[in-house]
Amino acid sequence: MPPASAIEFGASSPDFQRTLLPHGFRYAADGDIERIVGVEKDGGKVWGRLCSPLEFVARTENASGTAPGLLIRIQTQNGNWNELSIPLSGLIGDELLRDLLDHGLRFVPVGRDATELKRLLVSVVCEKRARCVSHVGWYGDVFVLPDAIIGQSPGVRIVFQPTHTMEHAYRVGGTFGGWKREVAARVAGNSRLMFALSAAFVGPLLKLAQMDGGGFHFRGPSSTGKSTALHVAGSAWGGGGVSDFVCSWRATDNALEGLALIHNDTLLTLDEIAEVDPKAAFRAAYMLSNGKGKARFDKAARLRPGYEWRSSFLSTGEISLSAKIGEDGRIATAGQAVRVIDIPADAGCGMGLFEELHGFNRPGDLAVALRGATKRHYGHAARAFIAEIVKDVPGIASATRDAIATMVGQICPKECDGQVRRVASRFALAAHAGELATSFGVVPWSPGDAFAASRRCFEDWLRSRGGSGQKEIEDALDAVFGFLTRYASRFRPWEAPDHQIFDCAGYVRDTREGRAFYVFKSTFQNEICGRGGIDPDYAAETLARQGYLKRSSDGKRTRTERLPKIGNQRVYVIRISSGEDGDERAAAVSPEPR
Structure with a gap:
């Protein structure tokens, strides 16, 4: 029998029951695992490490x-133990072996030793069973993080076991108290920072609120503090790397899918939208919010379902999502606008994103202090927040839905449309998340602070939007009148039909009542609407309901008109009266009253 000290070195705890190893393997006296490497002449086995x-x-x-x-469980060289759940499918190839090395297992990763280690892992039989979960986020009433399971699942142990090795930033550093003092307390009085930190806690509430994914985009010039907001929010979940918990917009569609999956039910932070391709931005606005990636075929030509997630994200950029999409000649849709909500980063106090400096001389000094603090203290707040939620998931879920309905009623104008209400519900969810974090003691704020910050940001969003009208109507009118204003020279004057015009878009005619544009069908459908991703029928119907489009006698949206030098043509007849009161779009293309 080996010395007791040798046995104790190999054991993680006195009460741990070692699993019986399969034939050809045994535990050494020092705790290492040995295998048969040969046979002696007398038939005795030769064992090697x-x-x-x-x-x-x-x-x-x-x-x-x-x-x-x-x-x-793997014992590292310094005597600590790392726990790891591994998929046996990872034994195909060398990815799993690299993961074992990264967690401290010492072995020869090539040749016969690597093959025998794989055989051991496949052959060993454990009496105990555990439930593996391959994704971060909610699993029933348990919340799964790469290194922690928060909550209890009666009768079964839950472990995190991704299908592939996963890089993540869900790390914990510094102290919770230090984070409260140096980060959370210093954002008080700053509506954008408080809102960003409140929104950091939205991810775990999406499922409880029965809401789809979505996010907020802070837009404004450089050096306004936008990136600081991301680092502050991300520090609630983790950090410790070069970029803390902040990711970049500069990624392929596949990479963005992977990021969304890793940040399911938590927080995804994406810095600088200018770095992403316009087409990718157009697709990402739907993909991140809808929570479903593309289905793909595997190497065996079998259809593999796309990944799914619930995504709460924060984004920054000098330009808006619609401006980024517009670089490719498209117009952001109303659906995208309510999924990626654009917030002016400048709080209007002459200090960029900041309003309260907490004793610092300049906004830049506070920004530097916050960035420094997020590098020292991170990863505590979200875990504390979730630990409170799992104590009463049904109760928190019911209270969340009630709070959203109440807050929407408080911040939403009575005349607003459904789209504005959808956006208001997202601001309300962020407000409720911040208020919950306050009541849990996760952030050192006063009750009502998070709601006030969210309300301020919502009102600024509504103001920058231009009102509470339905965005599809606004987009359709903007597209039509924008074209008529920019390309007025492409319309041939009715009184001068011989006037040569390159790429003619139609005719224009001035009368005592106003100005009428006779727009060719191809121009209206392909240029005005097609480039902006607007349905031509919807645009024409919008114009008709607003009193700008003259229908045909049978109610159709196009009319047969006898055009000078051309003859009968079906065209869209758009009429603008002289001196349209309060309508800047119409005024831009209407004639001076005669």
Whole structure:
């Protein structure tokens, strides 16, 4: 029998029951695992070292009884133990071996030793069972993080077991108290910073509120403090890397899908939208919010379902999402506008994003202090927030839905349309998240502070939007009147039909009542509407209801008109009366009253 000290070195705890190893493997006296490397002449087995101390805790599988794996514990060279759940499918190739090395297992990663280690992992039999979950976020009433399971699932142990090695920033550093003093307390009085930090807690509430994903985009010039808002919000969840918890917009569609999946039910922060391709921005606005990636075929030509997630994200940029999409000749749709909500970063106090400096001389000094603090203290707040939620998930869910309805009623103008109400509900959810964090003691704010910050940001959003009217109507009118204003020279004067015009778009005619544009069907459908992604029928119907489009006698949106030098043509007849009161669009293309 080996010395007791040698046995104790290899054991993680006195009461740990070692798993019986399969034939050809054994535990060494110092806790290492050995394998048979040969046979002596007399038939005796020759044993050699396979790997450093390794414990087998449980066999894992998902709720469907598939995705088998192992929950193991690895003793590092300094004597600490790392727990890791590994999918057995990872043994195909070398990715899993690299993961074991990264977690401190010492073995020869090539040749016969690597093959034998794989055989050991496949062959070992554990009596205990655990439920593996491959995604971050809610699993029932338990919240899964890469290194922590928050909450309890009676009768079964839950472990995080991704299908592939996953890089993440859900790290914990510094102290919770330090984060409260140096980060959360210093954002008080700053509506944008308080709102960003409140929005950081929205992710875990999306499921409870029964809301789809979505996010907010802080827009404004450089050096206004936009990136500071992302670092502040991200510090609630993690950090410790070069960019803390902040990711970049500069990514492919596939990479953005991966980021969304890793940040399911948590927070995704994306800095500087100018770095993303306009087409990718157009697709990402829907993809991130809708929570579903593209279905793909695997190497065996089998259709693999797309990833799914619930995404709460914060974004920054010098330009808006609609401006980025416009670089490619498109117009952002109303659906995108309510999924990625554009907030002016400048708070209007001459200090960029800041309003209260908390004793610092300049906004830049406070920004530097906040960035420094987020590098020292991170990852505590979100875990504390979730730990309170799991104590009463049904109760928090009911209170969240009630709070959203109440807050929407308080901040939404009575005459506003459904789209504005949808946006208001997102601001209300962020406000409620901040108020919950206050009541839980996660942030050192006073009751009502988070609501006030969210209301201020909502009112600024509504003001920058131009009112509470339906955005599809606004977009359609903007597209039509914008074209008529920019390309008025492409319309041939009715009184001068011989006037040569390159790329003629139609005719224009001035009367005592105003100005009439006779727009060719191809121009209206392909240029005015097609480039902006607007349905021509919807645009024409909008014009008709607003009194700008003259219908045909049978109610159709186009009319047959006898055009000079051309003859009968079906055209869209858009009429603008002289001196349209309060309508800047119409006034831009209407004639001076005669």
